[in-house]
Amino acid sequence: MFDVTKMFDPALTSYKPPKSSAYASWGDPGAISLSGGYPDPEYYPWELIGKLATEALAKDYPRILAYGPSNGFAELREWVAEHSKQNGVEAKADEVVLCDGSTETMSLVARLVLQPGDAMVMEAPSYSGAVSVFLTSVAHVEQIPMDEQGIDIAKLEAYAKERKASGRPLKLVYIMPNYHNPLGTSTTVERRKELVAMAQKYDFLILEDDAYIEFRYEGERLPSIKAFDTDGHVIYTSTFSKPLAPGLRLAWIVASPVVAGALSRLKGSSNMSANHLGQAIALAYCKEGHIYKHIEKMNALYKMKKDLMLKTLEEHMPDFVTWTKPSGGFFLWLEIEEGRVDGIELLKETKGKVTYRPGDSFYATEEGLNKLRLCFTFEPAEKVEKGVILLAEAIKKLAK
């Protein structure tokens, strides 16, 4: 009997999804969804997208419908380079690579620099999509806890030192500095500088995932980690999924010329180039100034929903539950005092009523089942409020 699974990459097949995934019902259409990291679907600029697609095809269809450069359309890369300046990133268009979504930026970087037995570091907790990308890579994944400033820099240095001594040095550190997924909090400027200094000292790369940077509701815009990079230790990525739409699958990388060149070649031999119609739509959306207007509109809406979620939590959650207070992004992070509520029981209790992302999705180990990521952007305000109340009721009901 032919067993094809014996041929499969063991890194892929040995990957075990988080325990909660057998119980989570976050596609449940009958429940209020605080789970996915989605924009508010009522405000997708869908008519505009159709119009921009039609106009772009009329103007430029021989290019849009053909094969094209593996790093993407030059004009869109130029826009990204210009747009990056506000985050302190100085880059030329040739240092930009357009990709089919953020997941692809991580997957390409992992494939470029991680060899079997190499180590990479993530924050604990870290974005669930990144956890599954890196856990299915050939590398060893180490998660390092966070303090109030960001990733624990002393623990990171200890780990870098340990790996260096072992002869298999740390290669890559994945950081989400702004409005962290799932925490909702941001790394301080001081910690950003320390991270670059550490990368230079131990010669690892930092993969800076800045997916939520534009969704700022309070406070100043902080310079990115890449802004402090003087010699190519930082690979910066961000995405059109949040300020435009996830379904277009479009994100970008900004990296040193040699890294951008290698990623572009790898992108080419992976799937040729990012889809052209998405690129053409994004180009018109950016060049005609729609992007910043849309962000401004959405930020007013999201700030209102974020404040409403915080207020509802204050009013309804028992005192053994705590949560972060984000000043941007899509999420906040809720912790139930250890031993009070069984995480699997809570999933069963809330089934069909309200969904959230169980905390163990954000860890490479089995921890996190008493933690929850709540998204405040997707549902309309009244459902954000009702969802939190339903969740609070379930927690109180199960509490020991």
Add this chain to the structure above:
Amino acid sequence: MFDVTKMFDPALTSYKPPKSSAYASWGDPGAISLSGGYPDPEYYPWELIGKLATEALAKDYPRILAYGPSNGFAELREWVAEHSKQNGVEAKADEVVLCDGSTETMSLVARLVLQPGDAMVMEAPSYSGAVSVFLTSVAHVEQIPMDEQGIDIAKLEAYAKERKASGRPLKLVYIMPNYHNPLGTSTTVERRKELVAMAQKYDFLILEDDAYIEFRYEGERLPSIKAFDTDGHVIYTSTFSKPLAPGLRLAWIVASPVVAGALSRLKGSSNMSANHLGQAIALAYCKEGHIYKHIEKMNALYKMKKDLMLKTLEEHMPDFVTWTKPSGGFFLWLEIEEGRVDGIELLKETKGKVTYRPGDSFYATEEGLNKLRLCFTFEPAEKVEKGVILLAEAIKKLAK
């Protein structure tokens, strides 16, 4: 000094592009292009694409603009399953995975089943895109020559036997059975059956790339290799790049449930899913019957251009040049008697006048510089004719 290239995957960085690539000028806008494997751009259904995009968004934008299943839209997978029946492939929608272009289908299969030190086989010559995907994979690439029926089956068996004895068995054989790129010829039905029997005997997988199947100008439609597969040894792929447009980056895989499931997971952790707007456009294009009408129209045009290219070759090429006579696809393959013309000199001589794809792009080794792939679909008829005449003049001028 930080040298990031030391971190790079050696399989990627050790890849050397073909010798001719330093001289080939196939993006040259001043030259007649017989080089790229492009549809005729005058006939891209661009107005229809804009219309279908706008209609699909109006009807279904919350799904199209959001994240979605990693194997793609169920209705489009159902269409693919139904469409595959005419090639003798019986598959359910769950055995289909939608990908961002054909290159991605190959790249995902390579990543799923090829471990360092494994072997894979390609035809000699084989599609240049596939050559670069597999040469940058971790596997050893062996090219096996073709006879009049397809890949030399005796040589393939000898190689499979040799690898089996070595303890690192042959894992994958990449075959393009219909209107082969670059040859333009097709594998016989008998050889297709022999390939499946061989895969079963030595337990390797066949990756069947059927990109050109719909572009049939003479003769009957042959059953695919996958049609003879009884136990999951064949992974079938085809693409929307030719019957719709390359720029949408959309292709599909049909495989056994276990392989399709694993490829879908790998696709998910590589870039989530194929771009949704492309999927929505393709779905309407297929469901509303545009696809078969478009193919019918294009086949009449392409047959005329193919016949014109053959006639012009007959009239203008010297007698030391031979070529294939395709009954479908986009290409024919031209061979200049060894020693008559220096391939690099021919590239220099034709520069700015006519472009073609130099033969060494289709080999993993340095051979092939006296061979040329000519594409007859892209340019209008008068330029197809003129391009061949210019090429014949250059060959005659340089001939020893």
